[in-house]
Amino acid sequence: MTPLEGEIRRIVAIDGPIPVDRYMALCLGHPQHGYYTTRDPLGAAGDFVTAPEVSQMFGELIGAWAATVWRQMGSPPNVRLVEMGPGRGTLMADALRAARALPEFYAALSVHLVETSPVLRALQEGTLANAGVPIAWHHALEEVPAGATIAVANEFVDALPISQFVKDRDGWHVRTIGVVDGKLAFLAAPDPMLNKSAADTTPVGTILERRYDRPVALLAGRIAQHGGAALIIDYGHTESGFGDTLQAVRGHAFTDPLEGPGEADLTAQVDFAAVVIWAQHQGAVTRGPIPQGEFLRRLGIEQRAARLKGSATPQQAADIDAAVTRLTAPDQMGELFKVLAIAAPKLGPLPGFDR
Ligand code: SAH
Numbered sequence: 249m250t251p252l253e254g255e256i257r258r259i260v261a262i263d264g265p266i267p268v269d270r271y272m273a274l275c276l277g278h279p280q281h282g283y284y285t286t287r288d289p290l291g292a293a294g295d296f297v298t299a300p301e302v303s304q305m306f307g308e309l310i311g312a313w314a315a316t317v318w319r320q321m322g323s324p325p326n327v328r329l330v331e332m333g334p335g336r337g338t339l340m341a342d343a344l345r346a347a348r349a350l351p352e353f354y355a356a357l358s359v360h361l362v363e364t365s366p367v368l369r370a371l372q373e374g375t376l377a378n379a380g381v382p383i384a385w386h387h388a389l390e391e392v393p394a395g396a397t398i399a400v401a402n403e404f405v406d407a408l409p410i411s412q413f414v415k416d417r418d419g420w421h422v423r424t425i426g427v428v429d430g431k432l433a434f435l436a437a438p439d440p441m442l443n444k445s446a447a448d449t450t451p452v453g454t455i456l457e458r459r460y461d462r463p464v465a466l467l468a469g470r471i472a473q474h475g476g477a478a479l480i481i482d483y484g485h486t487e488s489g490f491g492d493t494l495q496a497v498r499g500h501a502f503t504d505p506l507e508g509p510g511e512a513d514l515t516a517q518v519d520f521a522a523v524v525i526w527a528q529h530q531g532a533v534t535r536g537p538i539p540q541g542e543f544l545r546r547l548g549i550e551q552r553a554a555r556l557k558g559s560a561t562p563q564q565a566a567d568i569d570a571a572v573t574r575l576t577a578p579d580q581m582g583e584l585f586k587v588l589a590i591a592a593p594k595l596g597p598l599p600g601f602d603r
Pocket residue numbers: 276284290298299300301332333334335336339362363364365368387401402403404407408
């Protein structure tokens with residue numbers, strides 16, 4: 249039994265079964281035993297590989313995107329480049345290298361990294377040690393000083409806790425986790441939170457998910473008020489629907505979300521239709537979501553790859569081609585991953601999007 253499972257069993261013994269969002273928050277962020285608190289999960293030796301870890305091109309294209317958006321904003325003398333959940337700092341390092349091509353932009357930048365994991369923060373400090381721009385770390389977006397903002401969140405929203413609700417004959421119940429026959433098990437709160445209405449014909453057993461929206465809502469509100477834009481990049485679906493998408497990944501394979509809490513990555517699909525609503529409620533506008541493959545092609549990943557291959561060994565050239573395929577092919581990260589932009593209403597058409 250993992251130390252966190254012991255802790256969760258103690259909590260359940262006192263409080264009773266805990267809702268899925270609390271379980272997810274404990275698994276990922278428990279101050280001693282949380283998944284992100286205790287390790288670097290990224291890379292071949294870790295549990296999963298993210299787009300910036302596949303290729304430097306990903307962060308570089310986002311850096312160029314940010315520079316274009318800064319110009320569209322009227323080239324303000326100060327802009328905050330914010331990253332939510334920066335992992336190893338790879339995306340930011342690659343983006344900053346590309347941003348150097350526009351020295352006025354580089355001079356206007358202050359970088360703000362929102363990161364809860366001490367392990368990853370230490371890695372980010374190493375990766376970005378020679379960036380040559382002011383960099384500040386924060387535990388939450390609330391701590392980032394107000395002002396015009398360009399932001400990116402890659403595989404961040406999927407780690408924000410979700411609540412789940414399950415339909416029974418008498419209505420919708422909060423889905424919980426308790427102990428049954430000595431093992432962690434999914435349960436449902438005994439009383440329905442919404443009594444059954446005659447109009448609700450959802451089949452018994454149907455699951456509905458709702459995600460903790462505060463970090464994204466705050467970001468959208470800041471952008472609406474102070475100007476700028478954000479990219480939300482993640483795996484997920486474009487229309488809201490029913491279904492259980494909670495998944496655990498360990499060592500590049502799926503596992504049971506209730507097995508080894510704190511030692512597997514726990515995520516759930518991003519409901520982009522919901523993110524659009526959060527952003528619009530804050531007065532921001534949205535573009536997309538569009539498939540990641542399409543977005544990267546529109547930003548010029550093929551041309552970037554060709555340039556890199558110009559000075560590459562045959563093996564490096566093959567690696568570059570493989571990375572392009574991995575990031576853009578529909579059967580790899582190209583379709584499942586989507587890109588949504590959140591923008592201030594007065595900003596014009598955004599690079600990579602139709603409008
Ligand atoms: N963006 C990186 C890492 C993705 S993993 C990449 O693409 O490689 C998720 C990241 O979000 C990690 O850095 C994790 O520590 C961070 N994270 C998870 N929950 C968070 C929260 N509530 N607040 C801030 N960061 C969080």
